Amino acid sequence: MTDLPEDEYLALSGIQHFAFCRRQWALIHIERQWAENLRTVEGDLLHQRAHSEQLTESRGDTVIVRGLRVASRRLQIQGVCDVVEFRKDPSGVTLHGRDGKWRPYPVEYKRGSPKPGDADELQLCAQAMCLEEMLLCAIPEGSLFYGEPRRRTKVSLDAALRERVEAAVTEMRALSARGYTPRATPGKGCSACSLKELCLPQLAKRQSPSAYLREHLPGKEDES
Numbered sequence: 001m002t003d004l005p006e007d008e009y010l011a012l013s014g015i016q017h018f019a020f021c022r023r024q025w026a027l028i029h030i031e032r033q034w035a036e037n038l039r040t041v042e043g044d045l046l047h048q049r050a051h052s053e054q055l056t057e058s059r060g061d062t063v064i065v066r067g068l069r070v071a072s073r074r075l076q077i078q079g080v081c082d083v084v085e086f087r088k089d090p091s092g093v094t095l096h097g098r099d100g101k102w103r104p105y106p107v108e109y110k111r112g113s114p115k116p117g118d119a120d121e122l123q124l125c126a127q128a129m130c131l132e133e134m135l136l137c138a139i140p141e142g143s144l145f146y147g148e149p150r151r152r153t154k155v156s157l158d159a160a161l162r163e164r165v166e167a168a169v170t171e172m173r174a175l176s177a178r179g180y181t182p183r184a185t186p187g188k189g190c191s192a193c194s195l196k197e198l199c200l201p202q203l204a205k206r207q208s209p210s211a212y213l214r215e216h217l218p219g220k221e222d223e224s
Contacts, residue, residue: 004076010172012070012079015126015165018172019119025172026181027195061088063095063102070130075169081127083107083145093135104131106142113148118161120144122168125161 011029018025027033057064063086071078086095086102095102108124121144128139143152155161175182184199193199 003073006071006078009071009076009078010169010176012077012126012130013123014172015077015168016119016123018168019117019122021185021187021193022171022175022182023184023199024193024195026175027199029172030176030179030181033195062086063098070127070134072126072130072133074133075126075129075166076173077126077130077169079127079130081106081131082109084131093137104135104137104139106131106139107145107152108142109145109147111147113146114144114153118164121155121161122165124155125157126165126169128157129162129165 014025014029017028055066065084065086066082068081068084069078070081083106085105085107086092087105088100089103090101092101092103106124106127108120108127110120114120124142124144128142131137132139140157141154142157143154145152
């Protein structure tokens with residue numbers, strides 16, 4: 001893999017967009033388009049609250065770091081972790097200016113409640129993989145904090161989830177290199193997507209001109 005400067009790495013947050021909808025990801029991260037709706041605003045407010053307190057604080061045997069920037073040279077992704085808890089653990093890693101060893105535990109904040117699919121889990125796992133590479137440690141578990149139930153959901157960062165992260169990053173990189181935006185695949189999530197007026201998923205259901213000609217005027221499409 002060719003080495004890239006970090007400012008050309010893929011956005012870690014894009015993994016969640018990509019897993020939810022490849023076209024949404026491309027509109028945001030390739031075409032640089034964005035639109036707000038109630039859900040995106042609520043999500044932004046939740047993340048701001050996660051980052052708004054003192055960036056680092058101690059609670060007993062736990063050091064809480066907010067807004068921690070992470071990157072993976074191997075995966076060529078970079079981004080920000082909402083919260084990383086460093087829990088005192090003899091099998092953990094050393095932290096500058098602190099005695100003992102500490103085990104990192106990533107926590108990603110999300111609006112609403114747990115959703116079908118594994119988009120949120122993939123983003124959390126990618127954060128852990130960046131932390132593992134930076135700190136030379138293993139992170140077997142993290143948590144997703146959802147705004148509506150206001151509680152954590154533990155996520156096992158197993159081999160299968162890591163393989164899906166790798167596959168997503170590989171496909172994202174290929175699409176990004178081509179500058180290609182996939183066609184819309186209409187589904188249940190379209191109605192709540194803030195980009196639906198930019199994406200126009202309803203157009204995907206319409207026949208292309210060439211398909212119409214093939215169906216209604218056999219042989220005529222070649223005469224134009």
